[in-house]
Amino acid sequence: MILAVAEQREGTLNRASWEAVAAAQQLAARTGLGPVRIAIAGGEVGGSAASLAEADAAEVVALEAPALGAYTADGFTAALAGLLATDPPAFAVFAHTYQVRDFVPKLAARLGWPLVTDVVGYGEPFEGRPAFTRHVFQGKLAADVVAESDGPCLVTVQAGAFQADLVARGASPAPVRRVEAAVEPSAIRQKPEPPFQEAKQAVDLSQAARIVAVGRGIKEQSKLALVEELARALGAEIAASRPICDAGWLPLERQVGSSGQTVSPKLYLALGISGAIQHAVGMKGSRTIVAINKDPEAPIFELADYGIVGDLFEVVPELVKALGKSA
Amino acid sequence: MKIAVCLKQVPARDTQPRVNESKTWLREQDATFELNEPDAYALEEGFQLRERHGGEVVVCSAGPARVAQALREALARGADRAIHVEDDSLASADAFAVADALAAAIEGERFDLVLTGLQSDDQGFAQTGVVLAERLGIPHATIIMEVAVQGDRVRVKRELEGGWFQWVEMPLPALLTIQSGINQLRYATLKGIIAAKKKEIRKVTPAAVASRQRIVRLRAPEKTKQTQIIPGPAADAAKELVRRLRDEARAIE
Structure with a gap:
């Protein structure tokens, strides 16, 4: 049985x-x-x-x-x-x-x-x-x-x-x-209190058509400006993997993954995200997944439809440029 | 307050593990190791509780000789002393074997609180802490965002799924698995590193290490998709990606 x-x-x-x-x-x-x-x-x-x-x-x-x-x-x-x-x-x-x-x-x-x-x-x-x-x-x-x-x-x-x-x-x-x-x-030694939700989430990533998500590969908070620029060029919401929210660089409500939101946008662009299981479960239902990562072995490439193996600090400005021309 | 923090040493995050000949574990000699990051948050929580309530923070790890380095690191960050359950077979052991080894080494110490990380970055069982609580006969709670010790009880905030939380209270001694990101990690200072050299690492030899499961094959994860890797210099690759997103995937206008 x-x-x-x-x-x-x-x-x-x-x-x-x-x-x-x-x-x-x-x-x-x-x-x-x-x-x-x-x-x-x-x-x-x-x-x-x-x-x-x-x-x-x-x-x-x-x-x-x-x-x-x-x-x-x-x-x-x-x-x-x-x-x-x-x-x-x-x-x-x-x-x-x-x-x-x-x-x-x-x-x-x-x-x-x-x-x-x-x-x-x-x-x-x-x-x-x-x-x-x-x-x-x-x-x-x-x-x-x-x-x-x-x-x-x-x-x-x-x-x-x-x-x-x-x-x-x-x-x-x-x-x-x-x-x-x-x-x-x-x-029973545990005395549970009723479950509660914190303040209503202001950002509902599950409704976004496009998402640009950023992970550890961004290295510094100041570099997030680059990601914002790309998100603007794509008309996308910004999201992040857990370490970025843990570090306080982006609010928790923008976290995608097992402890954050589950999303399935038309386009999910992962920048410097390795693609650990905890993140993957929150985004693998996306229709088109793009990964940009300098590590060719990163598991995110297993999930991606399109991948660029390279330095995101070089690729992202070029993407912004290319999007500007295509519009 | 007497606090134990159980931690694991795992292969460094930014390295690709190489598989051994029998394809059952990684080639240890090729790997570099570091403190399991989720456990670092448990360690920091231990420090903060010590600041509020006094007492000591004792770090415990079960693993081969190399694990002493992770314990040294924790001592340099501020732990008072360490317990090392040393055995080569613990490197790839399952959560039951590790919890058994830890339980035998720490139960005589009668800790008020035992903390662990959420899970390990190597095998990722997410079991060791909970099994350890059962072995020690103490209550537990997992995925903890906040810890408030009130006399002989502890009240903790558990993270549930989908943005829900819950407060749970239980008597001490208790075991908690700590959610990553609940505090700001502190790193070792030069003074801490020097002080760590004089701190005690008590070595313990475990009884027979008996895992209940084992890896029979390690391999590259299966591809669920055909990934098109776009080659070339950044400018060319970026242009080509935009073209394919617009014309093939129709993901942008």
Whole structure:
């Protein structure tokens, strides 16, 4: 049995859940280790379970307890450990969300099972064991990873690596089974407060038709003027990778990537951005991607439609000039 | 307040790793290493908490002999002492093996707070801190933007996805994984470098290092797209790029 573990907040299913379901279905097809079951945990998850039941699955488990109403690492670890230990799957597949990152390593440690994180695909099996592909060394290399044991194994899949629209739908809804989670409220040490958003974002990069994004390659804050000039010539918004916002050179609201905004403009021009996974997940859906980087090995070139290997301080002024002429 | 900061030494960001003969790890002898940048933010957070609450900052790392250099760097930035769990097999070990090694070395010290970076720039498991918390039997929270110690409790601001945040409170001792960029990093001064030479690095030999997963093949990432690399001097390449963006991709008017 392969278990896909979905995620919800206040009854709303996290979209990445469908990617975990797709990944679990594909793993079952490759390994013959099906059927696929789906689990969803929370205070009251009937609505989420009902929509998950549309997927082609043997069963949807609604794992409920009042103590799971607000997410805590201790509560979710206890609930899932109980479910998984009772009926161990060959693999349990999660989406690599912030919540999963917060508790699933603890769950794996509690169960004593391996955990392969941030998987982007499946490799050729190795010595009869399924191999999981993940990016290492900042996306510069891909690694095929296998568990050291034949027992159950936990897997998390990277956002966007498995397409939600490839989820196989069932002919009729899968049965939903309600399971009372064994969670002792007094054993939960974290006291969570309600989630909140900071001041409304003034810049909505997701609506921009063109984006010029800048990364570490810009080296100095004063050089940002060059980027601004190019953005003006293109009629583009300015965005940045995390290090630029961390340094305070551009506001956080202009950050693209796993902890910033996700964008899919007509044109995404990446200047001096290496293309680490954390950035790539926020921009790889762009229609046309251009990379300008002096390092020919930079992973950004794997994503780009057009690339110039060169010094951005030489190329960008020439681009501004060329755009001026073409207008 | 007794604070442990766990850090890792990783291949330098601006170098391309070369793969070893068996294609299971990089050629260590060709690589240059540096302090894992996310861990530098955990270290700085440790310093700031020490400034506010007193106590000591102890840096801990599990890895081969080369790791002593990263610990020295942390001592030069201001850590009080260091613990080095030394074993060659820890270089490519998984998060469980590293967390086991760290847990065995630090549990006797009874730290009030254990800090780690968000994840490492080499294997990027994003697991070690959380597994370590489970091993130490202490509560944890991840991706932390702000830390407020209040008596025997700590209140932290967690980053959630899509611009959401959340405050979470828990009793000490606790483990936190620190989000990069939450503070301004300080670097070693000459005085710090000299002082670091006199600071203690306690060496610990781990019990058997047992990873639960291993890399069986390392390779170049698959191309998802056919990238057209535009060659030539900057001026020519720029002109050609504008032409293709306008005529082929129709991404500009």
